[in-house]
Amino acid sequence: MIFRGKYLVWAVLALPLAIALFRYALAPEAWPGDLLHPTGEWSARFIILALVVTPLRLLWPDARPVRFLARHRRSLGVAAFLYALAHTIAYVADMGSLADMLAEIGAPAIWTGWAALLILIPLGLTSNDAAVRVLKAGWKRLQRLAYPAAILTLVHWALVHDGLTAALVHFVPLALLQAVRLFRSRSKQPTRSPA
16 A cells, blocks of 8 residues: 555656656657756755655644655655756757857856756665665765755746746745744753853
8 A cells, every 4th residue: 555655656746747748749849948947847846845844744743734745755855856857858958069058057047956956866866765774864964955955946946037936936935934943943942041
């Protein structure tokens, strides 16, 4: 039953890519440029979903949707990495040559995307039980790199689309939940009595 549940989750996670591929298979002239936006945006959405789990668990620990997200958080993180990889493949194919890619790599809109991908690679590759056993406490520290990856993704999205609106619509809920999490963790810390 657990394995069937995992397959169903992965089928749902793969659905946006399947729809995008089907849509652009009907219009081959749109390939690969028109795959850039959906793959990048879904990568960002899955990063956000993976990162909101902890604050949601603090706020609503017994809520079934929150428990569901917590059970599949690792899958969400891997999906974010795979969509980022698909986004990069579409970008490379769209650019057409290494020279063209290198010519714009210094632009903030571009290097932030590459930096986010470089962070997501080790996170995606270590999102398995074997890595958890080998890395032990270091595994959690490594996975915390998802936060800078999310910030870089936000900046990349905002710069590529020439505006913050779409990016903020996605990232503001994450920022608010993280702020609540920090506030609650600080309010629970014991106050030191004056010396």
